Amino acid sequence: MFTVIIPVDLCQRASDITSKAIKIAQSAESSNIKIIIAHNDRAKKYDDFFLKSLAKFEMVNIISDRFYEEGVNSSILRNIAFNLVDSEHVVLLDVDIWPDFNLIEKYSRRITNNCEPFYILPCLYLTKFGSQQLSSNKLTVQQLKSRFYNFSRKEFLHLASPSSVTIMKTKDYKFIGGFDTDFSGHGYEDFDFLVRLLIHYKKIKSTTDFFVNKTARSPLFLEGFRRHLGEVCLETLIEKDMVFHLYHSKPIDSQYYAARPDNFITFASKHSSLIGDIPSKDSTLITKFVELCNQKKIDIQDYSILFDNKPGHIDRFDTFKRRLKFLMNR
Template sequence: MVSFIVPVFYKDQDSFIYKRAIELINKFSYHSKIEVIIADSSKNPILQTVASNIKIIHTYVGDKVFSPSKARNQAAKIATKKYLFFYDVDMDYSGEFEDLLFSEIDNILETNKSKFIAIPFLYLTQKGTVIFESNKDLALFKNSFLKGQNDLVESISPNSSAMVMNREYFMEIGEFENIFSGHGGEDFYLIHCLCAHNPHSVKNDDYYTDFKTPFIANAKGFRLYMAYYSLPNFFKNLILVHRWHPRPLSNNFYSQRLRNENLLQEKMKAYDKKFTGLIWQSTTPMPDIEEFIETLMKNYGYDTERYPGFFHYANGVKPIKRPLANKIRKLIIRPREFFADIKFIGRLVQ
């Protein structure tokens, strides 16, 4: 039914990415409904499998910085299933996820109600990752987030590369943009193309703004527009978790973030200009995000006072202290954002 497309890049067998790739191979070996294509872009690839439903292709082309875009595109070309699911090795899910996914594919994609499915995920803390790996209890983490706590879940990401779509439509829409390399940008660019051809409403005036916030109710720009596609899936329990891992300061994969953010702005605007008059064909006003979330919560039996996580932290909960390496990286790469964070945290603790 579906091909999981998984790009990986590791130095050696001691790398946490390599170890998680082994876990992934064990998890999916001989699965009857899932084909897994692992695009191994390591300079010295050592992953192996005998599982008939798992293919490992070597996609290293000598690039100085790993490009998930190139790896995913190559893997998608040899996928044999009707649908593609772009899945990362850091992701995981609970036991009911697969049934929910297959049901959503049948109800949404097979009936052509939508061209793609966007799946939100929860960023787990280091503590949350240890607990999840021992019990796989999604309800614990979902409720922790909704209650405005941050000891198990650091934040939510409504949109990422975690999308499902028809393989032919992926090729038609233009695949991932190969010009992106390193961390960030390529996923939002593909979502932008999908939104442009499948708009849920009129594009917001500040759409091209890349505004980050820990609370979706405060979202702006393209992150706000894109969130409407995935938020209903959160309440259906169609949720992934992103397991914590270190991000070494010396890893040049993460140092590309600012370049990719600037490139994303350029590419989105250029795409819209190229297809002027053919895309963003909607006259429906964009819903107010707070009202949208409140309606979803009410429909699923959540009271916003008891579950404020989409809006703010619970009383007494302070922002997470970032590792020193994260702060140094942000100061070097995005100094404006670094000092904006300092001001934001100062307001919260006052």
């Protein structure tokens, strides 16, 4: 029914990425889910170890070569992996996502039943503590979700909606041209892809504030293009369906993350036609979400956590060292 594609480049976090890829492969094997991994082989020891570690999994197909020389280009890798997809649906996944194939299958079935042409799943980012609890089976997915909606702090960083985790028709990936390989390093290649997908289905409008580039801890407070993309995720959000992003550290002075400003310029330049003359009726998604709860006769009190957008909660840091670094602004 669906195939999962995952880009892998081990130029940083090699051990962490390898262990997470093995976990996904194990889950795919037990669930009989086909995974295609495009691996940029830099001919290092960790690349060889990665390939040997994944070779035993029958449900995992690895395409490995030196596809590019410089920094990480996930767009190239996703497009290469997509070339081997022969299923009706394709799922865009990152190696840091906890594998929940039952959830993915649920939304793949909905696409088959013509409920929606695609789904973008909200993604809850876990702290190191939360990731350890999930990975060691001390907490289940349902228990973690329950803690999130009951205002627990130390397991969670923020909820991303939209995220890059997308379930869609394979023919649509091809129709919109796949990922733009001009995006290199971290950021905005997924927003560009999703904007083009929404344009294809006429689910996006031009507004004066389209390129407001603000992040938020809660998806209800998003503005600009994130708000436009987040609007198509509200149905999924209201069902409390989400994937989990496992914690990883960010390298200091990484060229991968330094690419974000240039990638935003590329993104804004490509979609300049979405700057319109009419402002958004509501700059955030709060009103839309409340209206949806009223339509579905859902108690909005069950979603109180989504109205908490306070930045920089120190109690989200699960160790004294991380709290101290936060207080010292380092």
